[in-house]
Amino acid sequence: MYVCLCEGVTDGKIREAIYDGCCSYRDVREATGVASQCGKCACLAKKVVRETLSEMHSSQSALAFPANFISA
Numbered sequence: 001m002y003v004c005l006c007e008g009v010t011d012g013k014i015r016e017a018i019y020d021g022c023c024s025y026r027d028v029r030e031a032t033g034v035a036s037q038c039g040k041c042a043c044l045a046k047k048v049v050r051e052t053l054s055e056m057h058s059s060q061s062a063l064a065f066p067a068n069f070i071s072a
Helices: 013-018 025-032 042-061
Strands: 002-004
Touching: 002 042, 013 025, 013 042, 025 042
Parallel strands: none
Antiparallel strands: none
């Protein structure tokens, strides 16, 4: 689903940015350009970031040996 029409950012691109090492909304915004034009998508973008980070932390805590996500 498109989150940011101005920059053409989808929820998938936001998740991909997080999987690639972004650890915050600010990081995602810098990496994707989401909410950098009109800003109407900021609330939805933040929600996708929160949900994705939460899912990652939940799955990481379920691992016997937590993985470390390091920015390349």
